Amino acid sequence: MKTVTLTMKNKPELILECNNVTPDAFAGKSLADIGRLEVYEGKFRAPLADYFEIAGEAGETAADTRIVMKGDCKRVKRIGQKMTAGEIEIEGDADMYIGGWMEGGRIHVKGNVDAFCGMAMKGGELLVDGDAGNYLGAAYRGDWRGMQGGLIRVKGNTGNDTATFINGGTIIVEGNAFIHVSTHGEGGTVVIKGDVEGRVGGQMVKGDVYVFGNIQYMLPGFKYMEDVEKEIDGTKATFAHYIGDLGERHPTSRGQTVYANLYVKA
Amino acid sequence: MGEYLIKNGFVFDPVQGINGDKSDVALKDGKIVETTALSSGATVIDASGMTVMAGGVDIHSHVAGAKVDVGRLLRPEDKLFKSPKKTGKVSRVEMGYSVPTTFKTGYDYTRMGYSFVMEAAMPPLEAPHTHEEMRDTPIIDMAAMPVYGNNWFMLEYLKNGEIENNAAYSAWLMTATKGFAIKVVNPGGTEAWGWGLNCTTIHDPVPYFDITPAEIIKGLIETNEYLRLPHSIHLHPNNLGNPGNYETTLETLRLAEGYSPKSDFGREQVLHNTHLQFHSYGGDSWGNFESKAKEVMDYVNQQKNLTIDLGCVTLDETTTMTADGPFEHHLNGLNHLKWANTDVELETAAGVVPYVYGKNVKVCDIQWAIGLEIALFAKDMMRTFLTTDHPNAGPFFRYPRIIKWLMSKQSRDELLHSFKWADRVIAATNLESIDREMTFNEIAQMTRAGPAKALGIAHMYGSLKPGMNGNVAVYNINPEHMPADPDEIEKAFLRAAYVFKDGVMVSRDGEILATPPKLALWVNAKVPENAQVRRDIYEKFRKYYSVNLENYPVRDELAPNQRVIELDITA
Ligand SMILES: [Zn+2]
Numbered sequence: 034m035k036t037v038t039l040t041m042k043n044k045p046e047l048i049l050e051c052n053n054v055t056p057d058a059f060a061g062k063s064l065a066d067i068g069r070l071e072v073y074e075g076k077f078r079a080p081l082a083d084y085f086e087i088a089g090e091a092g093e094t095a096a097d098t099r100i101v102m103k104g105d106c107k108r109v110k111r112i113g114q115k116m117t118a119g120e121i122e123i124e125g126d127a128d129m130y131i132g133g134w135m136e137g138g139r140i141h142v143k144g145n146v147d148a149f150c151g152m153a154m155k156g157g158e159l160l161v162d163g164d165a166g167n168y169l170g171a172a173y174r175g176d177w178r179g180m181q182g183g184l185i186r187v188k189g190n191t192g193n194d195t196a197t198f199i200n201g202g203t204i205i206v207e208g209n210a211f212i213h214v215s216t217h218g219e220g221g222t223v224v225i226k227g228d229v230e231g232r233v234g235g236q237m238v239k240g241d242v243y244v245f246g247n248i249q250y251m252l253p254g255f256k257y258m259e260d261v262e263k264e265i266d267g268t269k270a271t272f273a274h275y276i277g278d279l280g281e282r283h284p285t286s287r288g289q290t291v292y293a294n295l296y297v298k299a
Numbered sequence: 300m301g302e303y304l305i306k307n308g309f310v311f312d313p314v315q316g317i318n319g320d321k322s323d324v325a326l327k328d329g330k331i332v333e334t335t336a337l338s339s340g341a342t343v344i345d346a347s348g349m350t351v352m353a354g355g356v357d358i359h360s361h362v363a364g365a366k367v368d369v370g371r372l373l374r375p376e377d378k379l380f381k382s383p384k385k386t387g388k389v390s391r392v393e394m395g396y397s398v399p400t401t402f403k404t405g406y407d408y409t410r411m412g413y414s415f416v417m418e419a420a421m422p423p424l425e426a427p428h429t430h431e432e433m434r435d436t437p438i439i440d441m442a443a444m445p446v447y448g449n450n451w452f453m454l455e456y457l458k459n460g461e462i463e464n465n466a467a468y469s470a471w472l473m474t475a476t477k478g479f480a481i482k483v484v485n486p487g488g489t490e491a492w493g494w495g496l497n498c499t500t501i502h503d504p505v506p507y508f509d510i511t512p513a514e515i516i517k518g519l520i521e522t523n524e525y526l527r528l529p530h531s532i533h534l535h536p537n538n539l540g541n542p543g544n545y546e547t548t549l550e551t552l553r554l555a556e557g558y559s560p561k562s563d564f565g566r567e568q569v570l571h572n573t574h575l576q577f578h579s580y581g582g583d584s585w586g587n588f589e590s591k592a593k594e595v596m597d598y599v600n601q602q603k604n605l606t607i608d609l610g611c612v613t614l615d616e617t618t619t620m621t622a623d624g625p626f627e628h629h630l631n632g633l634n635h636l637k638w639a640n641t642d643v644e645l646e647t648a649a650g651v652v653p654y655v656y657g658k659n660v661k662v663c664d665i666q667w668a669i670g671l672e673i674a675l676f677a678k679d680m681m682r683t684f685l686t687t688d689h690p691n692a693g694p695f696f697r698y699p700r701i702i703k704w705l706m707s708k709q710s711r712d713e714l715l716h717s718f719k720w721a722d723r724v725i726a727a728t729n730l731e732s733i734d735r736e737m738t739f740n741e742i743a744q745m746t747r748a749g750p751a752k753a754l755g756i757a758h759m760y761g762s763l764k765p766g767m768n769g770n771v772a773v774y775n776i777n778p779e780h781m782p783a784d785p786d787e788i789e790k791a792f793l794r795a796a797y798v799f800k801d802g803v804m805v806s807r808d809g810e811i812l813a814t815p816p817k818l819a820l821w822v823n824a825k826v827p828e829n830a831q832v833r834r835d836i837y838e839k840f841r842k843y844y845s846v847n848l849e850n851y852p853v854r855d856e857l858a859p860n861q862r863v864i865e866l867d868i869t870a
Contacts, residue, residue, distance in 0.1 A: 173375075173376050173379055174375045174376070175373070175374055175375035175376040175377075175637075176376035176379070177636055177637070177653075282635060
């Protein structure tokens with residue numbers, strides 16, 4: 034695997050839109066061509082090289098290309114958008130939409146990210162060592178096609194509206210989440226290792242949510258069934274199993290009504 | 300304003316009986332003129348090897364007003380990754396797909412060579428904003444049809460058989476809303492929806508008003524002919540979208556028997572049935588759902604006083620929107636996506652639901668086939684018009700794709716056989732056995748001459764006769780050397796080589812070059828003074844409306860370029 038290193042040299046005054054920073058866009062290109070890729074600072078169009086020192090070498094294919102981002106990328110958005118393969122490592126913080134619509138490959142952010150990361154993800158892996166903002170792994174505003182595959186792991190906390198309209202894939206938050214988890218979910222798995230303020234699984238049709246900590250305000254649409262033993266992300270524990278959201282439509286499969294499952298660690 | 304001589308194209312103008320002859324078209328002072336009227340300074344456009352037609356006329360499309368806005372608000376994702384970057388020098392940012400912005404709507408119609416679009420359903424109360432949006436839709440001329448079929452005044456007048464009073468009210472409403480024609484959506488059924496009910500046959504009484512859809516339809520035909528309006532009533536019948544509904548459709552169409560047109564604008568129909576595809580379904584469930592296009596068209600072909608438009612399904616992700624409130628609720632129960640519902644006081648209602656016509660969903664494929672069959676079974680293309688009921692059955696920028704399917708059996712057969720359930724789709728439809736391929740002349744009838752005549756605007760649109768508005772489309776396709784690849788047909792009609800609007804070159808190869816002023820057409824019908832109707836209007840506004848009567852009409856500044864069609868039936 035070949036590596037291209039981008040080091041921030043001119044910090045943007047406005048937010049920088051870097052949807053062209055992907056292994057797919059870099060693969061097979063010379064450093065000069067990579068430097069000419071278009072980015073937007075607000076409404077102004079500019080070449081990538083205006084902001085970053087670009088070094089190293091890109092691979093022939095996306096799968097063979099690794100991108101390392103150094104310096105202050107706290108106001109850089111959309112890194113890794115729609116990427117299908119390869120790797121991105123962001124050494125500090127990054128802004129919104131990191132790994133949005135990603136289909137494959139791996140993104141590792143060593144700092145924090147803002148909202149909408151891993152949006153409508155189809156595959157691949159997004160790892161955040163710090164915290165994530167609102168709408169982690171959610172659907173685009175208005176869309177009913179949320180996360181469909183892949184893995185998102187956040188070692189810190191996340192905000193509101195995690196996994197809205199999740200249809201598949203896995204999201205693991207090792208810290209706490211605030212309100213709205215898996216709203217409208219119709220598949221997939223969400224694991225919150227810490228506490229959740231409330232509104233878990235509202236209007237959920239199908240799919241699983243595990244909460245290791247406390248849910249301060251349970252939704253009334255979930256009904257307790259029984260205690261079950263489960264091994265989740267390497268931890269074996271007893272969970273109280275609830276089904277819901279009873280206020281929502283539910284499909285039937287082989288004569289059985291399918292509900293969403295909420296497991297809260299006993 | 301320049302002069303243009305469009306030379307040596309293959310010209311198709313059904314109105315003049317010009318069928319692919321190599322000839323010249325001249326433009327001067329915004330109009331089509333005789334070539335001899337041009338000065339020596341006219342700009343010559345070499346159209347050799349290309350097809351020349353009058354600007355297109357769309358008889359039914361939802362492009363402006365409250366419903367469209369609800370669609371835009373409901374579907375931010377309709378813009379996601381589907382909005383082209385700003386390219387042209389004079390054009391503005393374009394956004395959206397099935398519910399595009401006003402700018403994208405105007406530009407894309409223009410790029411296809413269209414010059415007139417009828418907004419298909421204007422709730423009267425929402426008329427001011429509808430006009431505001433039409434004003435902001437560049438280049439194309441427009442008009443809007445106020446929705447009448449569930450209006451309380453109308454229900455009461457027709458219940459009592461008071462055609463003259465209903466006509467006086469209708470003329471007042473047409474003027475107040477700057478409307479163009481009498482649009483009827485699910486007559487009675489939308490009002491019944493206020494009670495949680497519907498009228499799925501033409502004999503279901505409307506709750507409280509105790510009138511049937513059949514009585515409403517006949518009463519509105521009589522009202523329309525009393526007023527001698529340019530267009531006939533424009534009907535979206537009851538029972539839309541349900542298996543087996545073709546019987547309701549045939550029963551509805553038979554209501555027009557015995558009526559003949561009374562209008563000085565050249566139309567021959569008394570009833571236009573819109574988006575007939577949605578009304579030509581057999582079977583009694585989605586399991587045995589099948590095409591009844593042949594049965595419906597066999598009847599339409601015999602009845603000279605009917606016109607129809609297709610409402611072709613294009614197998615896209617789109618947004619359904621209609622004043623048929625109960626239908627949208629029903630549709631939401633089928634697809635479980637988002638649903639918006641609006642009640643418009645004494646007048647109508649509306650619903651909006653996104654819809655994905657999946658290429659491998661049997662029912663969607665059958666719907667697709669039915670839309671094409673309606674065109675292919677039609678005997679008179681001057682009474683059969685190309686639409687998608689935009690955006691209900693598909694976005695309007697798929698018209699060129701429909702033209703491709705209609706002109707090339709190979710292209711529609713390839714698609715038909717690629718369906719996952721091809722055998723079942725073929726068994727439930729007639730399409731595979733139809734060999735007909737439309738000619739350029741028939742396409743010109745379906746997309747310009749025919750709809751212009753049916754709307755009563757054939758004195759301005761739909762032909763290249765000298766004196767007509769200077770609207771011309773030049774398509775880069777040679778009828779004498781048809782491309783081997785049918786996709787080239789779609790390409791040619793999607794981005795005309797040259798488009799002229801009122802004598803101005805507005806688009807070239809898809810690039811917008813100019814955005815000259817555009818017109819809003821409306822009908823001002825003068826009727827005998829009617830004190831009772833005047834009092835009824837005053838009373839209803841005082842008692843029930845949320846707005847004052849004085850604030851109701853469309854102010855002139857919302858329609859800065861009006862073309863008023865004046866009618867006087869008192870004379
Ligand atoms: Zn319509």
